[in-house]
Amino acid sequence: MKKIEAIIKPYKLSEVQERLNEIGVHGMTVSEVKGYGRQKGHTELYRGAEYSVDFLPKVKIEVVTPEDKVETTVDAILKGAHTGSIGDGKIFVMPVEETVRIRTGERGREAV
Amino acid sequence: MKKIEAIIKPYKLSEVQERLNEIGVHGMTVSEVKGYGRQKGHTELYRGAEYSVDFLPKVKIEVVTPEDKVETTVDAILKGAHTGSIGDGKIFVMPVEETVRIRTGERGREAV
Amino acid sequence: MKKIEAIIKPYKLSEVQERLNEIGVHGMTVSEVKGYGRQKGHTELYRGAEYSVDFLPKVKIEVVTPEDKVETTVDAILKGAHTGSIGDGKIFVMPVEETVRIRTGERGREAV
Amino acid sequence: MSRVISRLKALLVTLAAMGAMAGPAQAQEVADAIDTGDTAWLLVSTAMVMLMTPGLALFYGGMVRRKNVLSTAMYSFIALGVITVQWTLFGYSLAFGPDIGSVIGGFSMFGLSGVGGQAQGTIPAALFMAFQMMFAIITVALISGAVAERMKFSSFVVFIILWTTLVYDPIAHWVWGGGWIMSLGALDFAGGLVVHISAGVAALVCAVMLGKRHGYPAEPMPPHNLTMTLLGAALLWFGWFGFNAGSALGSGSLAATSFVATQVATAASIMGWVTAEWLHRGKPTALGVASGMVSGLVAITPAAGFVTPLSAMVIGAVAGVICYAAVMAKGRLGYDDSLDAFGIHGMGGAWGAVATGFFATVAVNSAGADGLFYGNPALLLKQLTSVVVTVLYTLVVTYGLLKAIDAGMGLRVDHEDEIMGLDLSQHGESGYTM
Amino acid sequence: MSRVISRLKALLVTLAAMGAMAGPAQAQEVADAIDTGDTAWLLVSTAMVMLMTPGLALFYGGMVRRKNVLSTAMYSFIALGVITVQWTLFGYSLAFGPDIGSVIGGFSMFGLSGVGGQAQGTIPAALFMAFQMMFAIITVALISGAVAERMKFSSFVVFIILWTTLVYDPIAHWVWGGGWIMSLGALDFAGGLVVHISAGVAALVCAVMLGKRHGYPAEPMPPHNLTMTLLGAALLWFGWFGFNAGSALGSGSLAATSFVATQVATAASIMGWVTAEWLHRGKPTALGVASGMVSGLVAITPAAGFVTPLSAMVIGAVAGVICYAAVMAKGRLGYDDSLDAFGIHGMGGAWGAVATGFFATVAVNSAGADGLFYGNPALLLKQLTSVVVTVLYTLVVTYGLLKAIDAGMGLRVDHEDEIMGLDLSQHGESGYTM
Amino acid sequence: MSRVISRLKALLVTLAAMGAMAGPAQAQEVADAIDTGDTAWLLVSTAMVMLMTPGLALFYGGMVRRKNVLSTAMYSFIALGVITVQWTLFGYSLAFGPDIGSVIGGFSMFGLSGVGGQAQGTIPAALFMAFQMMFAIITVALISGAVAERMKFSSFVVFIILWTTLVYDPIAHWVWGGGWIMSLGALDFAGGLVVHISAGVAALVCAVMLGKRHGYPAEPMPPHNLTMTLLGAALLWFGWFGFNAGSALGSGSLAATSFVATQVATAASIMGWVTAEWLHRGKPTALGVASGMVSGLVAITPAAGFVTPLSAMVIGAVAGVICYAAVMAKGRLGYDDSLDAFGIHGMGGAWGAVATGFFATVAVNSAGADGLFYGNPALLLKQLTSVVVTVLYTLVVTYGLLKAIDAGMGLRVDHEDEIMGLDLSQHGESGYTM
């Protein structure tokens, strides 16, 4: 099993979700994160003092999936999240050694 | 070393924490996430417009632990988080190659 | 490629960020988490009822980086996050099998 | 009490006029003419008391868990809708209509018939009605503190309609509308009995009959937003000037002295509560300040128009300590009054009603009476009688009502819905989408 | 309407005085002397109406997405700055200066020249001016509900200066300043036409001309903080007592009956809206309570001083249902009025203006008129005429203004800036840094 | 100033009465009889000024970091408790008791002895006392802006008791209670000297003596919740109408013109601040609107009852720019006045006091004086004198007090506690549990 982590622009989440649904991925976990990278941040002003904010709001998606579905999953995310402008984000693929469904105790492929 | 990631129902956190304490796990990192899966979401109403909210609040627990404690840890989480109804969540086990305690610089088993 | 995850004290974030910049790491993802460990929590009082809060606010930093930069990255985080008092946090290193930049589709080293 | 006077005065004038064979119209002119200043103060007071109910919604809303913030506020907001309609249709008539047997008003002022712009005392009758309306509204909203996080919204709506009709309206009649407590001569300046004791006791009955919130007390249920609670408490304080000083039913000396008593007692109660918790738990808290504030406001309510500033200070300081102790005791007694509606309104109101029996003095308000400390033990007895009867009546009727509603439609939300939170399950909304 | 009376009265007295060869100074004394009670109520009312604009900022601010909360509030807050200056310099003069051709006041009171502490009716002239100022401010702030989350701040500032000058000031003059609608005899107690219909229609034009928010309606845009919206609604309600009952321009019977009508209609409208959505969608919501509240307040505004409490109850209940339906219809009509400024203020205001033609009765206010239900169809016709002309005039001028501003400086923020949120892009700030 | 008049008037009447051998009782009747309208306005004003302190708690609370929101609010809320008690026991007596050597009142009105419902001017004495009480409360709360995020709660409590007694009470006596500044003839309508300059200067001393917050200025410390700050600013504005127009001590022309001056100056100051930052930094901000608002309110405070609307506009606009500049300068001067209590209240108050010397005119208030622009340079000199002495006195005594408290119990929380946040470390609470 593999875990695919994608860091994307927040407003692209629903599009990515749709794309994943299309290819039969019906489970994922999402969280709000802050990203720092080439995309430059912005400046905030409070009583004339300028603060530069480097961290931008991003959404992290985690999908655990069997090896044979990794490529289609990565592709789906790529299609859903792509805008072509800086800050579109990253996809990382990582090994998962065991998966368990808490409700049933099922393991491996059955669990996700 | 392994990292055990569990996605559970939020109100089960304290029970899981207790179970983990019982088996001697005294360190973990927790975060709020949104989950999407078989458990169906709910509908929200704002001025008569219906929004279906698919993402449900979940809690993610991360425990890094030596290999020999993985099974007991997974079991403890299973016991603490299980309700038997859809949406109980998942447990994933992943390899960790190095661990460091920032305060002391200790590495490996000593670090967690 | 490796993913370096660090759990640190929140107010140390900007220092860690600087240290990472110094060694040429210009991308990372950050999130707010709650940590449970040796550092003891605090007690809250609401109408005379005491609640003990075990989970402390921490910040999680994730940096994906090529193998040859892992050690310098870990060192940079260590320097930036170290205070010497309990609760300074942990660094974990994990394998990453694939990385993709969503904007360009670049993979591997080019992607981060 | 000031109401007692103005009514008595009107009566006397009428009798005198009749004795002198003067036409009633002329007597009316003497007794009742609108004063623009009195009316201005009552217009504002009425608006201020209205604002207390949203203030309460915030005060309570901040104290619950995030998932229940809207449902908690909704109990108060719906009271503004429902009770206004009840009061307009028949509630006012029941409470303030011509007396029937010292027990209740009739239906003769149904739909506010005859309640228009004409003078009643020195203010328009319609304004007196509106001022009283706001009291009825906030009373049922106060009860919601005990049922928060688990009572069905629909059942709450049914409950408050019945409770206002069967508990509030009669008690208001007894105390202010010409009923037996008024005849007895017990003092309740702005609603210690009518509002706080009745609401507090009803809250206790609700808490016991609904049972504990799921997870209570094992699971911590800290307030989700104390800044909201502080804001709500501040709006309550602001509005309470209208509540207490507006109960003078005019602008002048009595309004001013009631205002001062309100301010001093509230401040002293903050100090009382905060000192108690500082000594007891080692830290003064913001929730303690807010709670002490409300405790003091409650306790001074029955007394505001009858006591000196220094007496108000004592009443307030003691209120802060008593209510703190009452809230502490809850843990040991084992019921789950989610937001301490009984501990604060029931206990604070009872203390205030009794304290009036000690501290009242005709030096402050010649239309009042002297209390025990001014050499008159009789008043204390009257105060105690009125408290005991109010407690018992409220207890019995509230219990009966809840039993009936429980049988008919259930009181509590489903277990699943409670865990999900009442905002989503009852109202299909989330308080925050951050 | 009460203004009509006081002005007519002043006129009559002056004429009578002239006829009697008495000096105008003496006549003035009879007609105009400051009453401290009336002044007290108007001072408070003016402050309360001021508070409505920040209340609106919260009401609206809670309904947008988190990234736009400050920019949404800023539309209201900047109106407090900009319109106060406009009104002081020339706006008041245009609206209430000596009439020119039944259409507009002149510039003779530029810079408030001659508007000082002297009596106008029974209150200081400066106070009447300030009370009216608050109406002008909130009217433009209401419009912002339609442009939220996408209109450029600078363009909004320019727009409100021009719109107040070219739309609000003339309509205020027509209805209250001695213009043709006043002469016609149509009734608008506190601003159904002047405030709500004009703002509602302008909002519709803005929504259509700005176009939809990016992502609307596919992307869900739920309110980010409904507790803020509830608080804002509560402040609106509180302030509205000043708005409506203050429009009696004095403290007394008329203020009291307007106050009661306001309270009853608002409560009934809450019940109307909530019942509608409960039946239609299965759940009563907190946003529904807040929306019903504002709908009722809007609808009773033109009628408050002319109707009985039971009529107010009907007007309110119907308002809740009508506004709910109007908001539902928006989806099908396809424009994006972000926060339903048209659905609530336009529709609610129109219903209120028409309802006045049905329910008004001289039994409540002898200076008013009887409506259709009291046997006088003429009033209804006048009401309809005034509504139609106000709608058309507002429509045309608002359209022209927006076209011009669009050509000159653009109406909408850049696409990128809209996605990032207006708080950051327009103001360089975040609402929350939690 | 209006106080000066009413007191002088009372004095003159008494003298005249004595000269004519008329009984003092009769003279009293002429000078002092309660007016219900005046009393109504002062009742409301007092409640509104009370509300300013919670408003300030929100204004300040929104500007700090999340971990310090409650502790920041607590400084204000505890002032409501502590200073009310101080004022009731002896503070009022010190400030307004019979004059001793033009410097201080005595202890003769200890515990409000003799301060009851009897008339003082046209309002009850107890009400005048309560109105003044609210000023004493908010003054110390204002100072907390400079100490936020690091001062020990217990030390703050001790500090405000001493500071009110040794700084506020004397200055209030000098200016309003019959002391030397009153005799001098300097004008301070509603507290430019007494409230804002004294609080602003004390804030500066506190900021310097406490030292910078840990991490300042390297670490960014953006406001955690600007919607809370906006709400707080709005409540301040609302309450300030009571503060300024209530200082007329009655309802009528003077209250109305003060009200208008307050509104116009505030709006102009918003425009001043926002324009300055728009030109200087490229963007108009919500915090700028809130800050400009308060700056204008501060600056018009001493002048409100003496200037025309157009003068108020100039005073406000300049205040916005001056305070913006003062806040900018802080960075260069190197002290850490967390929330700019000095930059806004000290500088704004000083500007207002001086501006009164330029813009005051007897055309607006015959009991005032003409300023420089109306041909009278003497007033400006008096204003400057009063400012300089107030600044110096406050500086010296505040410094001494802080030194003493620092020696006795320390001023600042531990380093660890500061990092953890004062909410947890001082009060054991979290503002939000989301």
Ligand SMILES: Nc1ncnc2c1ncn2[C@@H]1O[C@H](COP(=O)(O)OP(=O)(O)O)[C@@H](O)[C@H]1O
């Ligand atoms: N080395 C990295 N490790 C982890 N996350 C990264 C890394 N580099 C970038 N990111 C994440 O990806 C986001 C986008 O990266 P950025 O460099 O701004 O643009 P792009 O995706 O176009 O290369 C960042 O905001 C950050 O969240």
Ligand SMILES: Nc1ncnc2c1ncn2[C@@H]1O[C@H](COP(=O)(O)OP(=O)(O)O)[C@@H](O)[C@H]1O
């Ligand atoms: N493939 C997946 N990858 C990552 N997280 C998943 C995946 N499938 C489910 N989850 C997480 O597990 C939670 C529970 O899953 P769900 O399918 O609703 O019920 P169950 O756990 O009973 O199978 C989801 O809300 C989501 O957070």
Ligand SMILES: Nc1ncnc2c1ncn2[C@@H]1O[C@H](COP(=O)(O)OP(=O)(O)O)[C@@H](O)[C@H]1O
């Ligand atoms: N076994 C673990 N797995 C995951 N996270 C851990 C583990 N142990 C500790 N942590 C994280 O590290 C933080 C610091 O750990 P703690 O034991 O308090 O102090 P120290 O870092 O000095 O050992 C914790 O708050 C928690 O977030």
